[in-house]
Amino acid sequence: MLSTDLRENVLVVRVEEKRIDASKAPAFKDEMTRCIEAGQNQIVLDLSQVDFIDSSGLGALVTCLKRLGPKGSLAVAGATGAVSRLFTLTRMDRVFALHPNVDAAVEQLSA
Amino acid sequence: MVSSISLSIDSDLDKVSLLARAVRALCEDMLSPDDQDAVELSLVEAINNVIKHGYHGERGKDVQVAVGLQADQVVIEVIDHAPPMPAQVLDNASEDRFNFDETDLADIPEGGMGLALIRMNMDEVEYRSNESENRLRMVKRIAPPVGKSLT
Numbered sequence: 001m002l003s004t005d006l007r008e009n010v011l012v013v014r015v016e017e018k019r020i021d022a023s024k025a026p027a028f029k030d031e032m033t034r035c036i037e038a039g040q041n042q043i044v045l046d047l048s049q050v051d052f053i054d055s056s057g058l059g060a061l062v063t064c065l066k067r068l069g070p071k072g073s074l075a076v077a078g079a080t081g082a083v084s085r086l087f088t089l090t091r092m093d094r095v096f097a098l099h100p101n102v103d104a105a106v107e108q109l110s111a
Numbered sequence: 112m113v114s115s116i117s118l119s120i121d122s123d124l125d126k127v128s129l130l131a132r133a134v135r136a137l138c139e140d141m142l143s144p145d146d147q148d149a150v151e152l153s154l155v156e157a158i159n160n161v162i163k164h165g166y167h168g169e170r171g172k173d174v175q176v177a178v179g180l181q182a183d184q185v186v187i188e189v190i191d192h193a194p195p196m197p198a199q200v201l202d203n204a205s206e207d208r209f210n211f212d213e214t215d216l217a218d219i220p221e222g223g224m225g226l227a228l229i230r231m232n233m234d235e236v237e238y239r240s241n242e243s244e245n246r247l248r249m250v251k252r253i254a255p256p257v258g259k260s261l262t
Contacts, residue, residue, distance in 0.1 A: 022159045023124035052128075054155045055224035062221045070216065082148040089231060090224065094213040 008110040014046040020057030041072035044105040048078030077105040115179040122172035149232035156225035165193025195240035
């Protein structure tokens with residue numbers, strides 16, 4: 001469900017699903033954990049293909065953030081509509097830096 | 112205009128999105144896109160709770176959803192036959208769940224957000240249980256057209 005691309009020491013992880021919900025959250029966590037355990041700690045999560053996230057999906061993102069630890073960064077790019085509103089409503093926009101697109105997020109993380 | 116429809120799925124997380132998209136489509140002419148998002152999220156959270164906590168992930172159990180389209184509101188009921196949820200669980204769910212300290216990784220919630228999200232997204236939420244079933248009733252009011260209220 002994820003595709004990855006390394007750009008300037010930042011791992012760009014693109015979610016290739018329209019929904020991250022309770023049925024997809026475990027696979028999402030597993031695939032992200034593999035990236036983190038491979039040593040990546042600067043990650044941009046591209047959500048531009050995603051149009052729905054539920055609390056299980058959001059919780060999975062938080063789990064990944066905790067696995068990254070305080071030295072890692074997990075930024076979000078391309079969240080729109082219901083996805084972007086969920087971050088605001090749950091105040092998770094204070095936890096994840098939201099960027100309009102991948103380029104802006106990579107620039108921020110590699111700076 | 113009052114109409115209603117009942118839908119049901121097997122207690123399988125893979126089937127929740129199908130039902131949620133069907134209900135969203137039913138509300139399309141009545142609710143704004145933001146309110147459709149609110150209804151879809153609330154319904155998904157409610158059904159996920161039934162499957163994960165009510166039926167403990169067991170498949171082959173019934174989850175019913177009744178959708179009532181009324182002139183001034185959309186009423187959605189999620190009906191299950193699992194052991195009931197303790198009443199205070201819903202009473203205690205609120206946006207306080209999201210008053211976490213974002214500078215403390217351990218304090219950021221990974222779960223337990225579903226009911227709080229339902230209460231924040233719907234106008235009324237009520238839970239009733241009797242010997243045969245549990246029923247979570249969620250209401251979304253239809254916003255009056257902007258600018259016409261004072262004329």
